Amino acid sequence: MKAGPHPIGKTAAHAPSLxxxxxxxxxxxxxxxxxxxxxxxxTQQQLADFATLSVRAIRDLESGRVRRPRRDSVGLLADAxxxxxxxxxxxxxxGGSPVDLRAPLVDLPEPPAPPGALVGREAELQVLxxxxxxxxxxxxxxVGISGIGKTHLVLEAARVLRARGWRVGWHAPGPDPCxxxxxxxxxxxxxxxxxxxxxxxxxADVTDDLARAIGDRHxxxxxxxxxxxxxxxxxxxxxxxxxxxxxVVVTGLAPRHLPDERVLPLTATAVPPEAxxxxxxxxxxxxxxxxxxxxxxxxxxxxxxxxxxxxxxAVLRLCRRLDGVPRxxxxxxxWCLVYPPELLLARAGRDxxxxxxxxxxxxxxxxxxxxxxxxxxAERHRHVLAEVADRPHWTLADLTPLVPDPAAALHAxxxxxxxxxxxxxxxxxxxxxxxxxxxxxxxxxLTGAGRAA
Numbered sequence: 001m002k003a004g005p006h007p008i009g010k011t012a013a014h015a016p017s018l019x020x021x022x023x024x025x026x027x028x029x030x031x032x033x034x035x036x037x038x039x040x041x042x043t044q045q046q047l048a049d050f051a052t053l054s055v056r057a058i059r060d061l062e063s064g065r066v067r068r069p070r071r072d073s074v075g076l077l078a079d080a081x082x083x084x085x086x087x088x089x090x091x092x093x094x095g096g097s098p099v100d101l102r103a104p105l106v107d108l109p110e111p112p113a114p115p116g117a118l119v120g121r122e123a124e125l126q127v128l129x130x131x132x133x134x135x136x137x138x139x140x141x142x143v144g145i146s147g148i149g150k151t152h153l154v155l156e157a158a159r160v161l162r163a164r165g166w167r168v169g170w171h172a173p174g175p176d177p178c179x180x181x182x183x184x185x186x187x188x189x190x191x192x193x194x195x196x197x198x199x200x201x202x203x204a205d206v207t208d209d210l211a212r213a214i215g216d217r218h219x220x221x222x223x224x225x226x227x228x229x230x231x232x233x234x235x236x237x238x239x240x241x242x243x244x245x246x247x248v249v250v251t252g253l254a255p256r257h258l259p260d261e262r263v264l265p266l267t268a269t270a271v272p273p274e275a276x277x278x279x280x281x282x283x284x285x286x287x288x289x290x291x292x293x294x295x296x297x298x299x300x301x302x303x304x305x306x307x308x309x310x311x312x313x314a315v316l317r318l319c320r321r322l323d324g325v326p327r328x329x330x331x332x333x334x335w336c337l338v339y340p341p342e343l344l345l346a347r348a349g350r351d352x353x354x355x356x357x358x359x360x361x362x363x364x365x366x367x368x369x370x371x372x373x374x375x376x377x378a379e380r381h382r383h384v385l386a387e388v389a390d391r392p393h394w395t396l397a398d399l400t401p402l403v404p405d406p407a408a409a410l411h412a413x414x415x416x417x418x419x420x421x422x423x424x425x426x427x428x429x430x431x432x433x434x435x436x437x438x439x440x441x442x443x444x445x446l447t448g449a450g451r452a453a
Contacts, residue, residue: 029094030064036081036091037062050080050244069095079242082216108169108213111158111222118156119296120269120289120324121149128157128264132220132247137262138240141250144266144417145433146369147327150251153266154222157249161220169218171210171234173225207235211242223250253373254416265415268433269293269324272316273423282307285316290324297333305336314341321348323420323433328366334358352442355435367439373416374439384409385418385432389440393422393429 037047037058044062048055053076060066061077074095078088118125131140142150158168214221223234236248237258250256255263269289285291286307294315298305307315318341322328335344335354348354355366374382384402388394399406410430413419418436422429 029069029091029096030062032091032094033077034062036083036087040081042081047077047080051076052241053077071095079211080244082243082245084216108171108210108218108221111155111162111168111170114152114155114159116296118152119293121153121156124153124264124266125156125160128153128249129160131262131264132157132161132249136247137260138247139236139250139256139258139260140248140262140264141252141255142264142266143252143255143415145253145325145373145435147325147366148266148268148417149326150266151224152326154224154249154251158220158222166220167218168220168222169214171221171223206233207238207242210234211239214239214243214246216245218246221246221248223248226252254376263415265417267417267420269326271320271324274320275313275316280309280312280316282312285312288319290319290322290329291315293324293326294319294329294333297330298336301334301337311341314345318345318348321345321434323435325366325433325435328355328435331355331357331366352438355438366435367442370435370439373418374436377412377416377418380404381409381412385413385436386440388419389432389437391432393431395428395430 037044040047042050044058045055047053048058051058051073053073057066057073061069061073071092074092078091081087083091128140128142131137142154144150158170162168210221221239223236236250236256240246240248255261271290272285272288286295295305295307318332319329322332332344332348332354335358337358339347344354352365352367357364374385377385380403384399384406387402388398391398396406396410399409403409410419414430417433419430419432422431
């Protein structure tokens with residue numbers, strides 16, 4: 001029997017190389033990419049900018065001139081187009097690159113509910129919302145000392161934006177053990193980027209996991225708190241590059257110093273002006289932000305507490321001594337179950353244990369938290385702070401003999417919330433927070449005791 005032509009010979013002559021995708025697949029990728037781009041409302045130039053590719057590369061990909069798109073280029077395009085998991089896999093398959101078979105991550109946790117009403121922060125809340133929605137800033141950092149209310153502010157902003165239809169994700173550093181042996185509770189379910197038991201994941205994985213989890217499911221990410229010492233942290237700049245449609249709000253003790261970052265310094269709530277003992281209007285006093293916040297806390301344990309002639313002056317001075325710092329007011333209100341405001345005021349100047357919660361956990365002591373803000377300053381700025389700590393008020397000109405760049409020093413102290421203007425009518429005068437003075441006094445006492453020992 002005569003053998004016919006080899007059945008594979010003719011087919012092999014026209015088959016595409018294993019190293020070259022078929023023309024049909026190239027055309028499918030080009031059409032798929034163009035369709036995704038047009039659906040996103042992007043021009044070729046805009047897609048190139050978002051994907052950090054050249055506009056010529058986009059044109060070559062959409063025209064089919066590129067026979068085998070690089071896998072990392074396809075990944076950048078998928079990120080720029082904010083494709084979901086299914087569309088991302090389809091684009092990789094059309095381009096002939098290996099499909100990412102890693103299991104899709106669950107959505108990021110939603111922000112928890114704010115811990116009660118936001119008192120005295122209406123102006124700051126509106127500024128934060130405008131920064132994100134009106135001006136479209138992609139990175140806003142809320143800066144201030146521990147206990148100043150950064151988390152409460154961003155939670156309220158997240159609540160408002162979610163009510164408007166925004167998709168908001170939440171990421172907070174994992175819990176860190178207290179020195180007393182307890183473990184601080186997490187403020188929200190652990191987000192991606194954390195290992196078992198809350199241990200931080202390797203540096204390369206945290207940002208990558210967040211970027212994959214965000215995908216096209218989130219428009220705003222709230223990163224609450226500085227990264228714990230020794231943790232990998234989040235590369236916010238890289239995250240914004242990989243998620244071009246994302247906006248990020250971060251809280252911290254200091255700015256991140258990233259390009260296009262907008263900083264919102266959070267200062268203490270308003271405190272009442274000094275008044276003679278016989279000139280205290282109870283109704284007007286209770287409308288001052290710090291007093292209203294203090295009263296709201298104290299009534300949780302003493303519902304019938306009211307301002308009276310015999311305690312109004314003590315409440316006024318206590319709010320001033322605590323600088324209107326929300327957490328300090330919360331702790332003081334907790335101690336009012338034991339001490340009346342008059343006795344608490346007398347003890348506040350000499351008993352720093354009142355700056356910790358009544359539960360006895362000294363790891364939440366405000367002076368310990370405040371020390372992180374002070375110690376994070378540049379050495380020359382710490383020197384300025386120490387020099388002016390004991391002065392009732394001072395001006396920018398008073399800093400000139402202390403440091404070569406007085407304006408930069410003042411700016412650093414104001415941004416971190418360690419100093420504040422003295423009254424609305426004299427914004428050119430400044431004073432150090434009373435809590436900062438207490439910190440310096442306690443450190444001087446410890447230094448003196450150490451030298452004596």
